[in-house]
Amino acid sequence: MGLCVGKRRTPELQALRDKNIPIIWVLGGPGSGKGTQCEKMVKRYGFGHLSSGDLLRDEVASGSPKGKELNEMMQKGILVPREVVLDLIKQAILKKLANANGFLIDGYPREVEQGEDFEKVIAPCSIILYFEVPDEVMIERLLNRAKSSGRVDDNEETIKKRLETFHKVSKPVMQKYASKTVTIDAQGSADEIFKVCKANVDKCLKTLGQPVPPN
Ligand code: AP5
Ligand code: MG
Numbered sequence: 283m284g285l286c287v288g289k290r291r292t293p294e295l296q297a298l299r300d301k302n303i304p305i306i307w308v309l310g311g312p313g314s315g316k317g318t319q320c321e322k323m324v325k326r327y328g329f330g331h332l333s334s335g336d337l338l339r340d341e342v343a344s345g346s347p348k349g350k351e352l353n354e355m356m357q358k359g360i361l362v363p364r365e366v367v368l369d370l371i372k373q374a375i376l377k378k379l380a381n382a383n384g385f386l387i388d389g390y391p392r393e394v395e396q397g398e399d400f401e402k403v404i405a406p407c408s409i410i411l412y413f414e415v416p417d418e419v420m421i422e423r424l425l426n427r428a429k430s431s432g433r434v435d436d437n438e439e440t441i442k443k444r445l446e447t448f449h450k451v452s453k454p455v456m457q458k459y460a461s462k463t464v465t466i467d468a469q470g471s472a473d474e475i476f477k478v479c480k481a482n483v484d485k486c487l488k489t490l491g492q493p494v495p496p497n
Pocket of ligand 1: 310311312313314315316317318319333334335336338355356357359360361362363364367388389390391392396423424426427435444468469470471472475
């Protein structure tokens with residue numbers, strides 16, 4: 283895993299900036315439905331979906347010594363070092379760039395500095411979809427998922443810590459980027475929430491002069 287992330291815009295990502303396609307940060311607390319909604323958006327829009335959590339779990343699954351360290355941090359519900367995750371995201375974007383009509387960056391940025399890094403190194407974010415869900419609903423969803431997920435962080439103690447990290451460290455991202463943030467009440471059914479996502483993403487595509495898929 284390469285850990286050297288320059289703070290300058292990287293030339294190999296110029297192609298992404300030239301494409302003028304949407305770059306959507308998909309944010310929300312643990313279990314707020316980021317992954318579920320991203321799956322639906324991928325189907326409708328043909329976007330590339332990059333989940334920072336999934337990229338980190340892939341690194342853990344690779345069995346590398348770095349993966350072991352990352353797993354310990356995820357097990358504690360704390361954030362991993364930001365250069366690690368930015369580099370994983372950058373590599374994943376480059377891999378998918380030729381075939382994507384846009385990018386969903388799921389679970390990133392999780393602290394204000396990550397947002398600044400991303401916009402400096404990769405490209406400006408077009409819009410933020412923020413899924414707002416009360417803690418007790420997120421806990422219920424995650425404990426339910428824990429029965430089958432096999433995730434090291436789907437247990438009561440780690441969920442508590444993940445929520446704490448979200449409130450303390452990640453929420454300021456929505457404040458800092460308030461003008462780009464669409465706050466979505468994400469307590470309803472997945473289909474209801476998707477309707478709101480769709481309206482906002484369609485609008486974003488129009489603003490960028492990109493084609494909007496038929497309904
Ligand atoms: P990550 O993998 O991103 O986990 P998370 O943010 O805690 O969120 P989840 O993936 O658990 O939930 P989700 O919002 O995707 O919801 P989902 O659709 O799955 O991060 C894990 C860890 O990695 C972090 O704690 C950190 O250590 C590290 N990390 C990740 N990114 C990082 C970064 N940028 N910087 C540093 N460290 C980072 O849904 C959850 C459940 O609810 C599912 O069972 C689903 O079926 C259900 N559900 C979904 N929608 C609904 C609905 N509308 N109604 C009822 N049930 C629903
Ligand atoms: Mg997820």
